Amino acid sequence: MKISKKTYDWLETRLGIEELIGKSLKGYLLPRNINFWYSMGSILLFIFALQGITGILLLIYYVPDAEKAFNSVKAIMNEIPFGWFIRTCHVIGASSMVFFLLLHMLSVLFMGSYKSPRELNWLSGFMLFTLVLAISLTGYLLPWSQLSFWATTVATNSVGTIPLIGDFLLEFLRGGKLVGPPTLGRFFALHVAVLPVTIAVFVMIHLFLVKRIGISTPPFGLDDTKNRWDDGKFRYEDHPGGIPFFPHYLLQDLTSIALYLAIFVFFVFFTPSLFFPADAFIPADSLRTPAHIKPEWYFLANYQALKLFPNEFIGIIVQALAMTFIAFLPFLDRGKEKHPLKRPVFTACAIGGILIFLALTIWGHYS
Amino acid sequence: MTKRNQMKIPTSIFALMSFLACTLVLAFPAPAASQTQNVCIQCHGSLEGRLGKPVQQWQGSIHEQDGVTCNECHGGDPKDAVNAMSPARGFIGVPEEKDIPGICGRCHIGVNRDYLASAHGKALGKGGPSCVTCHGNHAINRASLALINERSCSRCHSYERAGELKDAMVKTETLITTMEDKIDTIRKGGTDTEPLEKALFSARNQFHTLFHDVDVKKVQNESARINRDLGKIDASLEAILKKLHERRIAGAIAVGSALLAALILYLLRKTYEKN
Numbered sequence: 104m105k106i107s108k109k110t111y112d113w114l115e116t117r118l119g120i121e122e123l124i125g126k127s128l129k130g131y132l133l134p135r136n137i138n139f140w141y142s143m144g145s146i147l148l149f150i151f152a153l154q155g156i157t158g159i160l161l162l163i164y165y166v167p168d169a170e171k172a173f174n175s176v177k178a179i180m181n182e183i184p185f186g187w188f189i190r191t192c193h194v195i196g197a198s199s200m201v202f203f204l205l206l207h208m209l210s211v212l213f214m215g216s217y218k219s220p221r222e223l224n225w226l227s228g229f230m231l232f233t234l235v236l237a238i239s240l241t242g243y244l245l246p247w248s249q250l251s252f253w254a255t256t257v258a259t260n261s262v263g264t265i266p267l268i269g270d271f272l273l274e275f276l277r278g279g280k281l282v283g284p285p286t287l288g289r290f291f292a293l294h295v296a297v298l299p300v301t302i303a304v305f306v307m308i309h310l311f312l313v314k315r316i317g318i319s320t321p322p323f324g325l326d327d328t329k330n331r332w333d334d335g336k337f338r339y340e341d342h343p344g345g346i347p348f349f350p351h352y353l354l355q356d357l358t359s360i361a362l363y364l365a366i367f368v369f370f371v372f373f374t375p376s377l378f379f380p381a382d383a384f385i386p387a388d389s390l391r392t393p394a395h396i397k398p399e400w401y402f403l404a405n406y407q408a409l410k411l412f413p414n415e416f417i418g419i420i421v422q423a424l425a426m427t428f429i430a431f432l433p434f435l436d437r438g439k440e441k442h443p444l445k446r447p448v449f450t451a452c453a454i455g456g457i458l459i460f461l462a463l464t465i466w467g468h469y470s
Numbered sequence: 471m472t473k474r475n476q477m478k479i480p481t482s483i484f485a486l487m488s489f490l491a492c493t494l495v496l497a498f499p500a501p502a503a504s505q506t507q508n509v510c511i512q513c514h515g516s517l518e519g520r521l522g523k524p525v526q527q528w529q530g531s532i533h534e535q536d537g538v539t540c541n542e543c544h545g546g547d548p549k550d551a552v553n554a555m556s557p558a559r560g561f562i563g564v565p566e567e568k569d570i571p572g573i574c575g576r577c578h579i580g581v582n583r584d585y586l587a588s589a590h591g592k593a594l595g596k597g598g599p600s601c602v603t604c605h606g607n608h609a610i611n612r613a614s615l616a617l618i619n620e621r622s623c624s625r626c627h628s629y630e631r632a633g634e635l636k637d638a639m640v641k642t643e644t645l646i647t648t649m650e651d652k653i654d655t656i657r658k659g660g661t662d663t664e665p666l667e668k669a670l671f672s673a674r675n676q677f678h679t680l681f682h683d684v685d686v687k688k689v690q691n692e693s694a695r696i697n698r699d700l701g702k703i704d705a706s707l708e709a710i711l712k713k714l715h716e717r718r719i720a721g722a723i724a725v726g727s728a729l730l731a732a733l734i735l736y737l738l739r740k741t742y743e744k745n
Binding site: 354358362365373 | 657658659660661662717718720721722724725728729731732735736738739742743
């Protein structure tokens with residue numbers, strides 16, 4: 104008997120691999136009308152993993168000290184073998200994370216997959232979205248460039264507008280009255296320890312919920328597109344006669360990941376400076392304010408919206424309410440219908456919201 | 471929403487959600503701070519005609535880009551509207567022609583030295599040109615060989631000798647401009663160009679000292695020497711550009727491989743679907 108067969112049998116006896124594969128992969132059935140949009144989650148998992156790997160590699164050479172941070176990043180980009188590649192992947196990966204989270208959330212919204220019994224799936228997903236934005240923001244400061252320094256200064260300034268506790272919060276966040284070395288230390292700890300661990304926990308919660316409740320049925324290609332869950336007691340949504348996850352949908356996931364990889368690699372090699380404005384290559388100088396400080400593309404809509412309110416605090420409150428509304432949407436939208444064309448008011452509002460977001464983003468970019 | 475549904479959400483999740491949502495929106499940057507106050511620009515910028523024109527001309531100039539404002543040449547206090555034009559605050563108004571090289575030379579020390587040593591500088595006050603004769607006063611652009619032209623030089627003398635000087639310097643000027651563009655392209659990609667920028671800055675400064683010299687032979691020899699130095703910098707730039715080009719080739723292969731993998735996986739999935 105071959106050594107490999109012997110090893111397999113030994114493991115099979117102890118782990119029951121065949122049963123595990125049969126039950127969890129081949130026996131894990133998905134709805135027959137499942138579509139491409141259901142692979143967004145897999146793409147996101149892939150991106151999270153890539154961000155983790157590139158982040159760890161960057162940690163080897165990055166020095167979280169205000170005196171050395173900029174030069175350490177410069178060394179990564181110029182002296183360390185493939186350092187430029189790893190950092191560019193990390194930077195473009197950060198934007199990809201936000202972009203694909205938005206796509207994932209939009210597909211869930213339009214297919215009504217957030218409805219009962221998947222309120223917690225949506226909530227945990229929304230938490231992941233906010234955490235990803237937070238990790239992106241904290242990572243922005245770490246290169247200690249003019250862009251990092253001033254974008255963080257302006258971003259944290261908003262905290263100071265909160266009545267009564269604003270000044271205290273501002274100092275707590277910055278570790279002083281102004282952005283400085285203590286801020287770098289705090290943001291570094293958040294970026295490499297607190298937020299990644301929290302994200303990992305929420306990813307596990309999200310995956311547990313997906314597996315425990317079962318995959319939702321897309322509302323397309325069916326006569327009855329209503330949500331069948333009766334809100335009474337727990338029931339796993341199975342799909343008798345559906346397609347097996349392995350190998351069918353796993354191949355779809357891998358196809359989507361390969362397509363994503365092609366686009367991602369294109370950006371890394373052909374437009375590496377897409378997310379690097381000129382100020383990203385100038386060391387932080389607290390005495391010299393750049394002429395135009397703008398946030399990353401995913402904050403532009405909020406940045407522009409803040410300008411429209413007469414008072415910054417009111418603008419912040421309105422946006423906080425809007426975010427809270429989206430977070431608790433599954434608890435507010437109790438309709439049974441899932442097909443977007445059969446719930447025109449919701450679809451019109453959602454498209455309106457997307458158009459407003461895009462318009463504010465473009466306006467913010469050119470303002 | 472029914473009361474029972476509300477009960478399903480743990481209070482801690484509510485609290486955490488609200489905290490995160492607030493933290494997130496609070497992190498959004500606000501509009502940038504206003505520009506530094508300058509009463510000279512505020513008042514003259516709103517005037518029309520002779521008194522407003524200098525501000526319009528200055529806007530977009532190299533001096534504006536570098537933050538050199540009215541008081542640097544005209545004196546006065548740009549932060550105090552009442553005493554902005556007070557002689558007690560150093561206001562001199564329009565400088566005397568003989569004083570102009572001294573005023574410009576406060577910043578352009580080397581250039582002033584070269585100018586004063588040249589035939590142009592020696593003729594100052596005797597019909598010779600001052601700095602503003604060739605460079606202008608408010609709408610000052612970055613100094614370039616374009617300033618040496620028949621129309622400008624012929625105001626005082628024939629263009630023949632000036633043309634010879636220009637010809638000797640054109641190649642170097644073109645080389646410098648091309649290299650500046652290359653550095654700009656490379657820097658945008660994140661490559662550290664600081665050592666090359668410093669080397670180019672030094673070579674350009676040496677070259678610019680020739681701009682005020684009228685000795686054709688000397689200019690020809692010095693230009694040739696500077697060209698050799700520039701050639702070394704350009705070789706380094708070309709090596710970086712070559713590396714960037716190779717990266718793009720590797721990128722094209724990687725993109726192609728990923729697309730090919732996507733196609734194979736797609737076809738494999740279709741095969742399983744048929745089975």
